[in-house]
Amino acid sequence: MNRIQFKLFVRLAACLAVALVLGLAATRNGELVPARAAIALVVVAALANLLSRAFARMMVEPLEDVAEVARRIGRGDAEARLLFHLHDERDTVVGAVNRMVDSMQAELEQTRRNVQQLEAVMAEMIEGVLVLDSNDRIVLVNTSFRELFDVWGEVQGRPVVEVIRLPAVSELLSQARDGSEPVFEDLDIRGHVTRTVWGRAARFPRAGARAGTLAVFHDVTEIRRVDRVRRDFIANASHELRTPLTSIQGYAESLASGPMTPAEVEAHVAVIQRNVHRMRDLIDDLMDLSRIESGGGAPDPSRVDVVKLAQTLVSDARTRLAHAKIEARVRTPVAPTAWVDRKALEQVLENLLTNAIRYSDEGANITIDVEPRGEVLEISVADTGIGIPEEALDRIFERFYRVDASRSRAIGSTGLGLSIVRHLVQAMGGTIRVESRVGQGSRFTFTVPRDRDDSETTSATPPLS
Numbered sequence: 016m017n018r019i020q021f022k023l024f025v026r027l028a029a030c031l032a033v034a035l036v037l038g039l040a041a042t043r044n045g046e047l048v049p050a051r052a053a054i055a056l057v058v059v060a061a062l063a064n065l066l067s068r069a070f071a072r073m074m075v076e077p078l079e080d081v082a083e084v085a086r087r088i089g090r091g092d093a094e095a096r097l098l099f100h101l102h103d104e105r106d107t108v109v110g111a112v113n114r115m116v117d118s119m120q121a122e123l124e125q126t127r128r129n130v131q132q133l134e135a136v137m138a139e140m141i142e143g144v145l146v147l148d149s150n151d152r153i154v155l156v157n158t159s160f161r162e163l164f165d166v167w168g169e170v171q172g173r174p175v176v177e178v179i180r181l182p183a184v185s186e187l188l189s190q191a192r193d194g195s196e197p198v199f200e201d202l203d204i205r206g207h208v209t210r211t212v213w214g215r216a217a218r219f220p221r222a223g224a225r226a227g228t229l230a231v232f233h234d235v236t237e238i239r240r241v242d243r244v245r246r247d248f249i250a251n252a253s254h255e256l257r258t259p260l261t262s263i264q265g266y267a268e269s270l271a272s273g274p275m276t277p278a279e280v281e282a283h284v285a286v287i288q289r290n291v292h293r294m295r296d297l298i299d300d301l302m303d304l305s306r307i308e309s310g311g312g313a314p315d316p317s318r319v320d321v322v323k324l325a326q327t328l329v330s331d332a333r334t335r336l337a338h339a340k341i342e343a344r345v346r347t348p349v350a351p352t353a354w355v356d357r358k359a360l361e362q363v364l365e366n367l368l369t370n371a372i373r374y375s376d377e378g379a380n381i382t383i384d385v386e387p388r389g390e391v392l393e394i395s396v397a398d399t400g401i402g403i404p405e406e407a408l409d410r411i412f413e414r415f416y417r418v419d420a421s422r423s424r425a426i427g428s429t430g431l432g433l434s435i436v437r438h439l440v441q442a443m444g445g446t447i448r449v450e451s452r453v454g455q456g457s458r459f460t461f462t463v464p465r466d467r468d469d470s471e472t473t474s475a476t477p478p479l480s
């Protein structure tokens with residue numbers, strides 16, 4: 016017998032005893048006294064009533080406690096538990112219920128953590144994710160998807176065709192839905208800028224009734240652009256190398272094919288030599304470009320007297336300048352020093368000076384200006400040469416771009432010079448720009464970091480020619 020049964024038994028026995036005593040009290044000499052009997056009946060009825068209430072309370076109270084705890088848990092109160100009644104047999108039930116609530120709570124917590132983890136992963140993904148149910152309604156999209164397709168507001172539960180009205184995307188999703196294998200392809204997404212997005216869609220599960228579709232989208236615009244540039248570069252480089260090679264082959268075969276006068280042989284050999292130089296220049300430029308682009312040859316900055324360097328370069332070009340009847344000079348209001356990789360700065364100035372000489376006619380002037388501008392030095396190489404058409408200004412820094420390909424080839428240029436210049440300037444932490452007018456001349460201006468301890472002494476530099 017447990018405690019509740021024992022309590023009930025005691026209370027029932029007490030009631031019966033009272034009823035017996037009252038029954039005896041209701042008789043006198045074996046005769047029932049009606050008045051006493053009536054009182055006894057009332058007392059017994061009252062006792063029975065009290066007993067039944069106590070019994071009901073004993074049965075219902077624990078259930079109410081359970082209901083209240085269930086309500087609190089439902090409201091999200093993780094601390095809600097049934098209270099123990101010490102030495103009460105209900106404690107067994109209380110313990111069981113509390114243990115059940117504990118384990119439910121732990122599972123709920125684990126599920127919550129899993130969902131949070133999943134949300135964090137989704138939010139960090141650079142790929143756009145879209146999950147559809149079996150009716151092609153949206154179950155889930157992540158932030159990247161919203162940004163990629165410019166989708167905002169509540170989308171959960173909405174048909175995907177209402178949210179994304181791009182035929183290419185609809186086509187991909189319907190192919191995935193109707194097929195058994197995942198589908199993927201590049202999609203051109205036209206907005207204010209056109210982007211290339213690689214999309215992959217698959218139904219899930221692969222076999223059996225379709226529960227939904229999962230699609231992943233990745234913006235590959237830049238990757239495809241770089242790919243295109245690389246392919247163009249290889250095609251251009253091969254073409255540029257093949258041209259002199261074909262020439263060398265032709266002249267070599269002609270030399271080998273028959274007797275020639277010494278003058279003819281000399282002319283043939285001269286062409287071969289010119290083309291060999293051209294190939295060597297091209298290969299040198301290609302190697303320079305590849306080294307700079309791959310970040311190779313870490314810059315080695317030091318204090319560089321820019322004016323002195325420019326003057327040396329102008330002086331080294333004296334013969335070329337004299338031959339082309341061009342005058343060059345270096346001007347500066349002060350004697351500024353830069354904090355740069357000397358070889359890189361020398362290569363930039365040399366390329367710009369060579370171009371200024373190449374693309375100028377007789378009697379032109381070249382001026383190299385060096386001016387401090389706060390933290391940087393602004394260096395410009397200006398000529399009064401043939402100039403560059405406006406529509407070509409944006410393209411001249413591209414690899415192999417030449418305004419006049421035949422003139423450039425004739426003078427042995429590779430079309431890589433300015434591309435190398437721009438990379439070097441950027442590697443030195445500077446920028447480069449160009450201004451030009453056809454028939455009037457061009458000015459290339461770039462910046463380099465100024466040496467911190469630069470002593471701002473004015474230097475009057477005599478013109479060099």
Ligand code: ADP
Binds near residue numbers: 411417419428430
């Ligand atoms: P290239 O080896 O052909 O000179 P660059 O990359 O140095 O190649 O220059 C690209 C093109 O820009 C040249 O082919 C030429 O058409 C034009 N260009 C460069 N510098 C000048 C300049 N100072 N004046 C006029 N045109 C120039």
